[in-house]
Amino acid sequence: MEDFNHPNICWRDNTAGHKQSRRLLECIDDNFFLQVIEEPMRRGAMLDLVLTNKEGLVGNVKLKGSLGCSDQEMVEFKILRAARRAHSKLITLGFRRADSGLFRDLLGRVPWDKALEGREAQESWLIFKHHLLQAQERCIPTRRKSGKNAWRPA
Structure with a gap:
């Protein structure tokens, strides 16, 4: 003011x-x-x-x-302020508890030569991304951000 x-x-x-x-x-x-x-x-x-x-x-x-x-x-x-602080709904990946061996194994099992053969760049990216996100979901746990760092970017 x-x-x-x-x-x-x-x-x-x-x-x-x-x-x-x-x-x-x-x-x-x-x-x-x-x-x-x-x-x-x-x-x-x-x-x-x-x-x-x-x-x-x-x-x-x-x-x-x-x-x-x-x-x-x-x-x-x-x-004006809220009576109580809203809880963060931001979910982050917990890399410290990730199973990197399983992650490497899951991506290593994909026959990339056959999966990407004859594909354009965009289609190849979508296939790779699909396999990557599936492996991520199985191997890297998620957690809700909390505390004073909950409002900072992930």
Whole structure:
């Protein structure tokens, strides 16, 4: 939240009249921020902004009038969060418990010369992928990610 003082930005159309204001808009867009204040504050301009990187994180935004003799307006808002943390549904492969001997054996049993003979590249890839995924399913256990690393990419 900040007083950005860019009165020439039109937030409805996401346009700006000055170079600095356009740069601010580009920065906001490049970082996937959302501006949540919807009503103008001072002289019809929206100068105080509340930016968030997640829709639904900030709510109940209200303008509360000026602060003392200042032309600054007070902005009240709530940071919304879920009552309890959602559990990750991300499933990863547990390579530490994989049976690499069986995996090697299963792929070694496939007569690749005959299986891929006369096939185009795409069709050969699909055959190889099918055998690979079958061996993976049998030899590499899956597990659900949990803990503080559950929200990081697999």
